[in-house]
Amino acid sequence: MMRTTAEKKGDKFILNGQKRFIVGGVGAYFYVTFAITDPSATPRTKGVSAFIIDRDTPGLYVATVYGLIGTRGGGTARIIFKNAEIPAENLIGELNGGYDVFNRMMIPERLTTAAGSLGVANAAIELAARYAMRRKAFGKPMIEHETINFMIAESITEIAHATALVYTAARAADAMERGEVTLSYVRKLVSMSKLNFTEVAWRVVNNAMQILGGIGYTTVYPIERFLRDLRLGMIWTGTNEIMKLIIQHEYKKEISDPEFWKDKRNVKLDDQLSP
Template sequence: MFDFILTEEQKKIREEVRELVKWVPRQMIMDMDQDKIRFPKEFLQEAGRRNLLGCRYPKQWGGRDMDWVTTCMIMEEVGTLGYIFACVFGVGAELVCDAIILHGTDEQKEKYVQPLLAGDLFAAECLTEPRAGSDFFGTSSIAEDKGDYFVLNGQKRFIVGAEGADFFLVYARTDFDPKAHPHKALTCFIVDRGPGVEVEYLYGLMGCRGGGAGRIVFKDVKVPKENIVGRFNGAYAVFNTMMIPERLGTAAMTIGAARPALEIATQYTSRRKAFGQVINQFQGVSFQVAEAAILLDAARSIIYTTSRAVDAKEEMNLIRRMVSETKKFVTESCQKVAKNAMQVMGGIGYTNVFPVERIVRDLGLASIWTGTNEVMSLITAHEWYREYHQNLKARQARNYELDAAEAEAADEKIYE
């Protein structure tokens, strides 16, 4: 568990989170997976009561003044309950709170952040639309300025926590000039649940059930001007900072969700016998468990490295690359961990006798939401090339290209 990275205070908080994890009834996990519980309010209320929501935010607003290393440790521990527990834990107390803490007013923090971190209110982030998911600037929801308020119309879908949310963080178009720059045409709003806000239905999800995922329709919703988060037509600035909690938090929780699969598979393969011996004696089994352990440790390593970079407030372009590659590497590694666990357990791993099949289903979401892994590759490639050429101009470094016998051969290095 990389204890050498954590301070004594962080270890104490980890024990508090583990106590919360023990508190969750087994039946709650079963009922959420069967959609009998559509949104786990009791879980979030208990987390709020224990002051475990939003630990990296100021104490003034209900947090603990901790850092990203602490947050990632917490998200991993919560994730061991199941990926959806960490999803709903993070959506309100990390994503929505982050936007308001970094870009909102003190009045907004008092009205929305304090009760949310106490577990008295619930929130959801509304970004994805039928025609705009990864294409953030393709948002078709609109908010028209009517003087003292805006009128919001549009719809969002695949919104985790929609079923139980008391308010929503919504991105909408507010500059309708066709020539308007996309980065300067959207505004971020806090929208209270009320007249004109309709949560239409829950999706039949493959996994991560019980998190209240739904479609939200906004019909002539009046949004007061004081509910703008950040600046008018300034949603890009909010979205840009939100990428950190969305993607780094997602990666951290994925480690927690995959960890039980590896532990269950390790226990099973230490007891199950075939051909006269315990099956962990077969390399075909033990090597898959070893691969899973390696991937999980590598995932933690990149999580904590990136967390420390964020805490150190490194240059934003570097953070964008590190967060993006972390999200891609960790989520895909953890999916492999869960699949290896199922494989070494054989047929029984494919049944609901063990929770491994649920873990495999749940982790399918990890590489899709908060930005697909293809988008993560796009960002990583863009930032890597930019960073390479920038550094090439800035430093006097060895020209490694010349370290070849025929490096200066005529007519061999042709680029056009």
């Protein structure tokens, strides 16, 4: 639950509270943060605003740097605000409009999490396949054994269908910018992409490690790093359980609209199919 507050005083806002698990918090020159500006709002999301804050703002402290098992280059930190004063012009969008800013901001964040998982999954299974082509077991290359080639086949098939969903969500996000589809529709697709590909990539990397066997559990090959780095994808920018809630919430809104089928069939996500 959000507890950070921003109180308007003259031409400034006074921020108090803290933000945890801020990726890039160590090295960032400025931060985008959300704070409660109307505690009486119902629902609470109607009383949240977004701000941009310079790192050197008096009252802003980088209090904790977390040690992570993976994605260690992010510089993840805890940020504390103690009577931090920022100009009113640092408000992003409308006062109490932070929830709308957040929902728009999560489109590229969650989409890049899905797309990033694509790259890691491809790298992992390619490494494992090349290893299986060289390594021999029972007198022939491992890749010629059914158990191994089935894991490779299943992995590249999962990558292919997950990739298609990522591209569909990306095209939908572009269409939203042109006013052709709604934010609700894009939130659903992006959440599906993030949920699907982070879990597909996790299975693929586990398959890759299984193909390599004991050597895959060492630091000789980067599979162990892929495993550590990928695990965060199912947690950050909204856990995969939250993705499921968003998917069903947006789908419920769609099918509750009497125009659902008509509007759905009018959506053109592929320019090549446009007349």
